[in-house]
Amino acid sequence: MSTRELIEKEIVALPETLQREVYDFARFLRHKSAEENFNGLLLSETALARDWNTPEEDKAWASL
Numbered sequence: 238m239s240t241r242e243l244i245e246k247e248i249v250a251l252p253e254t255l256q257r258e259v260y261d262f263a264r265f266l267r268h269k270s271a272e273e274n275f276n277g278l279l280l281s282e283t284a285l286a287r288d289w290n291t292p293e294e295d296k297a298w299a300s301l
Contacts, residue, residue, distance in 0.1 A: 238246075248259055288294070 248256055251259065
């Protein structure tokens with residue numbers, strides 16, 4: 238039996254909620270292997286910009 242068949246056999250036996258977790262984990266592994274040069278700082282820039290790019294932040298850092 239191939240590895241794929243073994244995995245499929247185990248997944249079919251799981252409840253739907255756990256199947257979703259397996260799916261999410263498989264996607265994570267695929268993306269992780271595809272992104273060998275992972276740059277977390279670059280990926281977080283957009284999310285952090287919402288907090289950083291505000292008039293309050295500009296005022297706080299104006300004197301530096």
